[in-house]
Amino acid sequence: MEKILCSVIVPMYNEEAVIWETYNRLTKVMDELNEAYEIIFINDGSKDKTKDILNEICNQNNKIKMIDFARNFGHQVAITAGMDYAAGECMVIIDGDLQDPPELIPEMIKKWKSGYDVVYGKRKSRQGETLFKKFTAKAFYRILRSMTDVSIPVDTGDFRLIDRKVCEALKQLPERSRYVRGLMSWVGFKQTAIEFERSERFAGETKYPLKKMLKLASDGIMSFSYKPLKLASYLGTLLSGLSFLYLIIVLLQKIFAPETVISGWASLIAVNLFFNGIVLLMLGIIGEYIGRIYDEAKGRPLYVISELKNMEEREGPRFKM
Numbered sequence: 001m002e003k004i005l006c007s008v009i010v011p012m013y014n015e016e017a018v019i020w021e022t023y024n025r026l027t028k029v030m031d032e033l034n035e036a037y038e039i040i041f042i043n044d045g046s047k048d049k050t051k052d053i054l055n056e057i058c059n060q061n062n063k064i065k066m067i068d069f070a071r072n073f074g075h076q077v078a079i080t081a082g083m084d085y086a087a088g089e090c091m092v093i094i095d096g097d098l099q100d101p102p103e104l105i106p107e108m109i110k111k112w113k114s115g116y117d118v119v120y121g122k123r124k125s126r127q128g129e130t131l132f133k134k135f136t137a138k139a140f141y142r143i144l145r146s147m148t149d150v151s152i153p154v155d156t157g158d159f160r161l162i163d164r165k166v167c168e169a170l171k172q173l174p175e176r177s178r179y180v181r182g183l184m185s186w187v188g189f190k191q192t193a194i195e196f197e198r199s200e201r202f203a204g205e206t207k208y209p210l211k212k213m214l215k216l217a218s219d220g221i222m223s224f225s226y227k228p229l230k231l232a233s234y235l236g237t238l239l240s241g242l243s244f245l246y247l248i249i250v251l252l253q254k255i256f257a258p259e260t261v262i263s264g265w266a267s268l269i270a271v272n273l274f275f276n277g278i279v280l281l282m283l284g285i286i287g288e289y290i291g292r293i294y295d296e297a298k299g300r301p302l303y304v305i306s307e308l309k310n311m312e313e314r315e316g317p318r319f320k321m
């Protein structure tokens with residue numbers, strides 16, 4: 001069998017409106033390269049016609065492969081499955097909605113051939129996204145950077161090319177709450193960036209509602225930092241200091257103006273509510289970490305596959321069901 005140079009990994013969740021266009025643009029770019037390639041579509045439990053269309057494409061063209069998930073496992077898990085099954089010497093991860101331009105792939109491959117192991121796409125601008133999304137995304141990347149010891153590049157999504165050895169290193173990381181781009185920074189290797197304008201979605205709507213965005217953000221922060229837990233000690237120290245000052249005031253009041261002491265109901269309730277709030281907040285943060293420990297402890301597989309098209313099953317720890 002011919003050795004595959006590049007595997008393109010494309011997660012797809014309810015993307016019926018864009019698949020044909022994505023397929024056409026990707027194959028056009030890849031054909032022009034004149035190298036052996038494969039495109040792996042991961043159907044992440046779509047509820048629309050995504051699977052039927054992908055099936056049709058796979059029947060037409062055996063360079064196109066499909067991993068069909070048994071349900072929606074999420075974008076990051078879909079990418080992971082793609083990397084588990086990719087056969088190429090390098091692999092490109094790209095969104096299925098054409099927000100990441102496939103035309104950048106040849107340039108990425110050129111950089112890779114010149115010796116880089118990771119070539120990531122850095123967003124110069126984002127088009128067709130709401131102000132809210134632009135703002136929260138910018139803020140998130142910067143908060144994440146300030147909280148972690150691993151340097152995770154800002155304004156960088158999952159659009160990137162990685163060398164096979166990076167993929168092999170990633171396979172050694174068994175964790176379940178996956179923030180793939182963080183994991184890639186964690187394993188290291190020689191990295192470089194290519195800047196690009198992030199265009200509008202070709203069709204359809206974002207598959208990242210606020211809830212999924214928050215999940216991704218908390219996975220990103222909590223898998224790479226325990227600073228939120230430290231918040232408890234900082235707040236605790238600050239507040240006990242303040243309470244001690246207040247205690248002195250109360251005592252002085254009692255000694256020098258005993259007749260005013262009884263009037264403290266408002267301050268009492270305020271202090272009480274404030275402290276209860278902080279305690280609940282900290283319990284919540286600790287709970288988030290415990291939940292993640294619980295998830296890891298169960299040791300379930302990351303994903304369950306219902307069907308493979310144009311490819312064979314793999315052996316390995318992640319594939320046991």
Ligand code: UDP
Binds near residue numbers: 013205206207
């Ligand atoms: N996606 C997925 N599973 C999900 C959500 C999204 O596979 O649960 C895919 C989606 O089909 C797309 C990519 O992940 O190819 C990025 O999603 P989207 O474009 O909706 O995110 P946005 O660009 O709005 O952040």
Ligand code: MG
Binds near residue numbers: 095097
């Ligand atoms: Mg998108």
